[in-house]
Amino acid sequence: MYDPKSRKAEDFINDDEIRATLEWAEEHKSDRPLIESLLEKAAQSKGLTHREAAVLLACDLPDCNERIFEVAKKVKEHIYGSRVVLFAPLYLSNHCINTCTYCPYHAKNKSIVRKKLTQDEIRREVIALQDMGHKRLLLEAGEHPKLNPIEYILESIKTIYSIKHKNGEIRRVNVNIAATTVENYKKLHDAKIGTYQLFQETYNKAAYTELHPKGPKADYAYHTEAHDRAMEAGIDDVGLGVLFGLNLYRYDFVGLLMHAEHLEAVFGCGPHTISVPRICPADDIDPTTFSNAVPDDIFLKVVALIRLAVPYTGMIMSTRESERIRTEALKLGISQISGGSKTTVGGYTIKDIREVENTAQFETSDRRTLDEVLRWLLENNYLPSFCTACYRAGRTGDRFMEFAKNGAIADYCQANAVLTIKEYLCDYATPKTREAGEKVIERELPKIKIEKFRTASVKRLERIEAGERDFRF
Numbered sequence: 001m002y003d004p005k006s007r008k009a010e011d012f013i014n015d016d017e018i019r020a021t022l023e024w025a026e027e028h029k030s031d032r033p034l035i036e037s038l039l040e041k042a043a044q045s046k047g048l049t050h051r052e053a054a055v056l057l058a059c060d061l062p063d064c065n066e067r068i069f070e071v072a073k074k075v076k077e078h079i080y081g082s083r084v085v086l087f088a089p090l091y092l093s094n095h096c097i098n099t100c101t102y103c104p105y106h107a108k109n110k111s112i113v114r115k116k117l118t119q120d121e122i123r124r125e126v127i128a129l130q131d132m133g134h135k136r137l138l139l140e141a142g143e144h145p146k147l148n149p150i151e152y153i154l155e156s157i158k159t160i161y162s163i164k165h166k167n168g169e170i171r172r173v174n175v176n177i178a179a180t181t182v183e184n185y186k187k188l189h190d191a192k193i194g195t196y197q198l199f200q201e202t203y204n205k206a207a208y209t210e211l212h213p214k215g216p217k218a219d220y221a222y223h224t225e226a227h228d229r230a231m232e233a234g235i236d237d238v239g240l241g242v243l244f245g246l247n248l249y250r251y252d253f254v255g256l257l258m259h260a261e262h263l264e265a266v267f268g269c270g271p272h273t274i275s276v277p278r279i280c281p282a283d284d285i286d287p288t289t290f291s292n293a294v295p296d297d298i299f300l301k302v303v304a305l306i307r308l309a310v311p312y313t314g315m316i317m318s319t320r321e322s323e324r325i326r327t328e329a330l331k332l333g334i335s336q337i338s339g340g341s342k343t344t345v346g347g348y349t350i351k352d353i354r355e356v357e358n359t360a361q362f363e364t365s366d367r368r369t370l371d372e373v374l375r376w377l378l379e380n381n382y383l384p385s386f387c388t389a390c391y392r393a394g395r396t397g398d399r400f401m402e403f404a405k406n407g408a409i410a411d412y413c414q415a416n417a418v419l420t421i422k423e424y425l426c427d428y429a430t431p432k433t434r435e436a437g438e439k440v441i442e443r444e445l446p447k448i449k450i451e452k453f454r455t456a457s458v459k460r461l462e463r464i465e466a467g468e469r470d471f472r473f
Helices: 015-027 032-043 050-058 062-080 119-132 150-162 182-190 205-211 220-224 226-232 249-267 296-309 323-332 370-379 389-393 397-406 409-427 431-447 451-465
Strands: 083-093 136-141 172-176 238-241 273-275 314-317 336-338 383-385
Touching (some): 015 050, 015 249, 032 050, 050 249, 050 296, 062 323, 083 150, 083 370, 083 409, 136 150, 150 172, 150 182, 182 226, 205 220, 220 226, 226 249, 249 296, 296 314, 296 323, 314 323, 370 431, 383 431, 389 409, 397 409, 431 451
Parallel strands (some): 083 136, 083 336, 083 383, 136 172, 238 273, 273 314, 314 336
């Protein structure tokens, strides 16, 4: 029986409930009064249940579908304004013992070059990322108990945080590694990670089992319950995600929202982030074998509806997607994007193409440099942000959600975004980007609502120009 408060995966991600939801949505996809009432509810930034969101996803009324996009834009603007957070992935190792059929890291792939970074190589990678201007990283590694043990991950995190190069430093390390134990999550918490991310790939247990024939990841329940163990261990901020295209998108859309509802029901705090990757080309993987590819228009509708269903959560889109799709998705709900990303192990510094060309997890579509991404955002009236203040000030978990749900977090985010983009402009920007950035700061500074924050920001901007760094509210 479906029970969002249960700690068992097959109870809170209940197959019968998902199928009943999809049937109900199909029955009501043309129910105009219901759909209009749901859009009115969504417009209040109060969220939607998985059943309500499923109806809107199934909706076949053209004018209502247009309204879905309009409301999503308004909710995104209300909660996030023009702010967009930037990050980069850092791949430590592609050694893996799983046999996931959609990932080139799978153990049976003999054509991929296997690579694990040493601590010295990590230092070089981090310095390169700092010299681009990055302040937050997403650490990635394949699952291999012997080659990528938790001790290696912890040592790598310590190395990353220790590096201060010129004015650069990594202020937040988010982690995307395989499901593990409460004990190991406590170690990650003590290492001061930011968000722990783990993607479900698909919530359909039958499909999941077929896609993960062997290896630790084959255990559906252990994988699905990982976020519970992480939060039990004290990690306040966790990130969800599915790989759209592995399974029927409507099923996974409902499962994703049920997972968010479960975390809220059990811990009083939903996911800090939700990621929306789509399957894309990679070594030894033929994407044409997947018949569930999600077309662009449907994918953007999914993005919009996640924003309406879970308005408080950060939404992440990587360089898997093209500039065109990221442009549209930013309007509808995406609040965090990667820039200047490399999905190869050692890709930021290793120049020997033979070492890195075959180590990628997936092909990137948006290959612009970080500076080019920044200028694109600035010229499209966004406020790029490298802010890590909430994590460092203890505004995490339910404390963050309290601010996020009532909108008060914007008072902090706006000021911190202005300060962090000023740092970037002074330290890393090309002349054209700096010119565009100064115009945006001039426009965004008056939007800081709290007068003492606004007054302090003006003074701090002057101090940043004079060489000081790392101010935050």
